Amino acid sequence: MRIVSLNTNGLRSAAKKGFFDWLASSAADVVCIQETKAQVEDLSDALFHPAGWHVSFKSAVKKGYAGVAIYSRVKPDAVLDTLGAAEFDDEGRYLEARFGNLSVISLYLPSGSAGPERQESKDRFLNFFAPKLAEWSKAGREVVICGDWNIAHTEKDLKNWKGNRKNSGFLPHEREWMTALLGSGWVDAARTLHAELEGELYTWWSNRGNAWENNVGWRIDYQIISPQLKPKLKATSVFKAQRFSDHAPLIVDYVD
Secondary structure, three states: EEEEEEEEEHHHHHHHOOOEEEEEEOOOOEEEEEEOOOHHHHHHOOHOOOOOEEEEEEOOOOOOOOOOEEEOOOOOOEOOHHHHHHOHHHHOOOOEEEEEOOOEEEEEEOOOOOOOOHHHHHHHHHHHHHHHHHHHHHOEEEEEEEEEOOOOOOOEEEOHHHOOOOOOOOHHHHHHHHHHHHOOOOOOOOHHHHHOOOOOOOEEEOOOOOOOOOOOOOOOOOEEEEEHHHHEEEEEEOOOOOOOOOOEEEEEEOOO
């Protein structure tokens, strides 16, 4: 089973850059999208509903903002799209597709880089989400949480870590939150498979300077999985042969 996560920074923009052509040849079973930046009615064209795929969208109330989607080869048994907090549900940050005992979630955590107000929202999300994760871990389901977490966990996870210690995405309390999450039993799929890799696992590059060309990146996109899926981890990679966004697709293969 192949699961892909990608922040498209606008699904319509990614489509113009060949994303759906790549999707057809990706061998993916489930693809989780973040930051669709579109309302459902904006995505009615057949391009966004390719043959052989089932798709669900969760848009933000604010037009052109955030939003998540899940494409799957198999029709989900159920789709959930609310976490239970209006601040985040209205921003379209969560979508869950259930396939038997497996839940695949597309998650888009707030970014705090726009200023203190957005950092405060991000911190509220972290405080709200930690008990939710604890609840999910007790439910007995196999869970894959795909998404843009907007946190680089360790110094291995971004090129210029020394210069970013006071910047959102690499703040001490954000990193400690991620450490606590992984210490509670949740598993970082890519890091489990490649404990020491650095630049090969970056998933986001600034549009400033020549960050992409020089691989001055961050690893902020993850597949965080429930512990019972850890033995099923097979391979992971970041697709960089084409560029659909300022993020790149994170691919993880699991043993069926």
